Amino acid sequence: MKIKRESKESNRTRIAEIEKYISNPESLVPPCLDKSMFCPLDGYRKKLSGGKDLEKFSKSKDEFLRGLAETSKAIADHDLSYSAMVKTPHGSATFFKKGDTDQYVLAGIQNSGSDTFRMLAFSKDVLSGKLILYSAGSYYMGTCRKSPPSMDFIEESLKKEHMDFSKDDDGVCRTGSGEYEASIMLLGMEILRIGPSKINSLSKVIKHMLFQSPDDLFTFSMSGMETYSHKLERDLLASYVSGSITDVQFLDSIYRKRLSNAQESGVIMVAGKEYNDIGELAESLGFPEDERDALVKVWDSREGLYLQEGSRRKLLEAIWDRKGSEFLQELFPGDDKESVRNLKGNPVEIIGKAREMKEIEDIEKSSGLEPWSEASSLAASMSLSMRRGRPMEWGNASTDSDCMAVEYAFGLHSGSHAPTAWKMPEEAKIKGQRILPLIEKMIKGTNEEAREAFSELKKYIR
Secondary structure (H helix, E strand, C coil): EEEEEEEEHHHHHHHHHHHHHHHHHHHHHHHHHCCCCCCCCHHHHHHHHHCCHHHHHHHCCCCCHHHHHHHHHHHHHCCCCCCEEECCCEEEECCCCCCCCHHHHHHHHCCCCCHHHHHHHHHHHHHCCCEEEECCCCCEEEECCCCCHHHHHHHHHHCCCCCCEECCCCCEEEEECCCCEEEEEEEEEEEEEECCCCCHHHHHHCCCCCCCCCCCCCCECCCCCHHCCCCHHHHHHHHHHCCCCCHHHHHHHHHHHHHHHHHCCEEEECCCEECCCCHHHHHHHHHHHHHHHHHHHHHHCCCCEECCCCCCCHHHHHHHHHHHHHHHHCCCCCCHHHHHHHHCCCCHHHHHHHHHHHHHHHHHHCCCCCCCCCCHHHHHHHHHHHHHCCCCCCCCCCHHHHHHHHHHHHHHHCCCCCCHHHHHHHHHHHHHHHHHHHHHHHHHHHHHHHHHHHHHHHHCCC
């Protein structure tokens, strides 16, 4: 407790304010949600009804009643120039003192206009476990039987704290949004649904409560992998209730540990649904048979996997860093591993490009086109791709003059020169014009004409 010197004029303003509070002392006592025979709030209301003589409580053993008497005695001295100040989790509160009443009780009585400070008037009853208080704006209630407040209190608390929130159809307030969420329960009643955010939403509500201990007050539930919950979750909840961690830290910690537990147990799961193995999951997601077989061969049956949502792409992305190379080797055995490894894009795109490469290679073999160089291989691949009506990407030929000539010829045929054509040497362009008739036969001619034209290329390109 600190002593603070104030001007007499300033203190007169405070005294007038306090006089207004205690002029009707019964109004300082909040209603009880669940009256019992020994409810402290009902007891106070009875003792305060029918009279304003607070001095009679100066010898009371009850801190609240004695605090009323001490407050009345203190403000009777209109020449007060000193006030006391006590620190609370929600700021410092000033009060006048003329006896031995608990400083927090006095601060609560004399700051009854504050949502948070007014609860301190009954802090002794709260600390003894007799009461829990809820205070936000016009909502000021107590409970002696540990009853939860109404949703009006939660909504009013969030408004008082200038929180962004919405209300679901069932009336529960929601803060934040993301892939996963948790429901926060107060004394068994769901009061809040939180999504990932960088604030602690619950602390905004707790600021408007006064209770002895949170251990039995707050619980939570989080959908997804409930079977793999862990003992640390209670400690995480305690940290969250204390305000030490944010919504996203709380949710992430629980989610990641549950995910780790699920994976360690070898479970294959998508959005809470379990599968016997990765092959069953791949089949349910419509994987082609060869991809499903390759996946089963490379995936360790003892290794678990969890997906938030199920799709071919999501599954491939989930396994790619660990098994992508093995998967491609299993799917395309015997292919040029270096070419496949250098393909760019997401897993679905890489597989698509690898299939095209495989298809062109197979067509080359079946058509009898046997390339003898990089340039001849480029000519074969591009012509076969065009014969199938699926032109391959081009415009990135190597610095090899013959490769550039082949690309230039295809540019002439299609009417769209490669973006790099302006950099090609004149000799490559001339050679490209010369081989254009052969390239066109390879694209449009019969298989026999294509083979003959391909063979003729040996006269122009190495």
